Amino acid sequence: MNLFSHDIVPRVFSFFHHSINTHGKNCFIWFGSVPRVTLTDPELIKDVFNKPHEFGKIKINPQVRLVAPGLESHEGEKWSMHRKIINPAFNLEKLKNMLPLFIKCCDDLIRKWEEMLSFNGSSEIDVWPFLQNLASDVISRTAFGSSYEEGRRIFQLLIEQSELTMQLMLKVYIPGWRFVPTATHRRMKAIDREIKASLMDIINNREKALKAGEATKNDLLDILLESNHKEIQEHGNNKNVGMNIEDVIGECKLFYFAGQETTSSLLVWTMILLSMYPDWQTRAREEVLQVFSNRKPDFEGLNHLKIVSSYYHFDIE
Incomplete structure (x- = not known):
């Protein structure tokens, strides 16, 4: 198994991954006597989040x-x-x-x-x-x-x-x-x-x-x-x-x-991720040194860290 693969679902959610492959992208599984629906369609997921009073949280x-x-x-x-x-x-x-x-x-x-x-x-x-x-x-x-x-x-x-x-x-x-x-x-x-x-x-x-x-x-x-x-x-x-x-x-x-x-x-x-992509690591370090040099970070300066910000967005995704 490649530990650095971005395809993490089979490892992190192996049970759900197996259920989806077996029963389809929109299916349900049983937790004891309680059925739980699994959705992978982005539009259906969006619809659920937009109707919090109709779709309650899991007990x-x-x-x-x-x-x-x-x-x-x-x-x-x-x-x-x-x-x-x-x-x-x-x-x-x-x-x-x-x-x-x-x-x-x-x-x-x-x-x-x-x-x-x-x-x-x-x-x-x-x-x-x-x-x-x-x-x-x-x-x-x-x-x-x-x-x-x-x-x-x-x-x-x-x-x-x-x-x-x-x-x-x-x-x-x-x-x-x-x-x-x-x-x-x-x-x-x-x-x-x-x-x-x-x-x-x-x-x-x-x-x-x-x-x-x-x-x-x-x-x-x-x-x-x-x-x-x-x-x-x-x-x-x-x-x-x-x-x-x-x-x-x-x-x-x-x-x-x-x-x-x-x-x-x-x-x-x-x-x-920085260890996987050392070129990004170098670019991010250079940007931080360019913006702050040897002084303490401040809020105004943080807004100028474009490369670091885009990297964090990529990281979160």
Whole structure:
């Protein structure tokens, strides 16, 4: 098997690949007693995404919700309301303010690699754990700001929780089995309690500061709480509108779970592609040196990285 082949479906989704080859490009398979339709026609897929109220989300194993509740698992009006409240956190101007944090995290990583190379000038490095830590550090700093250390502890617990969840997902799902007090189930519940307690402390402190009129820290949590507070005020302080504390905790978990894995995977895949196409690697490096020389990256300069941007678009595709 060619590990660098772009034809990854037979390896990554072997079961679906077999079903499509056997039953056609639009078919269905059974998950226990539940049929699931598989579509490969772009027009049909587009039609499904344009009708979210007609085509609901797949029902997932309840234990997965311990890892990543929040926007991803909601539907209908609740999804729309959460999306409206979360959107300001990803406003372009807000992201610009976070650029120095991104740069600091990258500088720390480069410094570690340089120290590893300083002994003999060359070394073989397993970059995957470093890129995972980079993504987690970025999310911890941008999500919790001054509460960064607490954020790192939460992230470590979420990693352990996701690993335990993955072990359970590889087994046959038996309804109600999650209530049996096995060692794994007890550990998962203990992790969930610790994560909730830590997030509750951070959120309560931020809410007190917000109500006292203190200056916001412009991290994701503050932006989320401020947007939620504004939504509740616009509806006459109706407590049934906006997010409750459990909802906010769920979105904080999702910040980690969705942001860390996708970012670290994209970075490592980018490095693989750069090694496959060294001419692009050379062109991208020359462009970065031309735009920034020896100075720190800034938002204006990033907009002039045409080759790097086009490469990332290719990478994502």
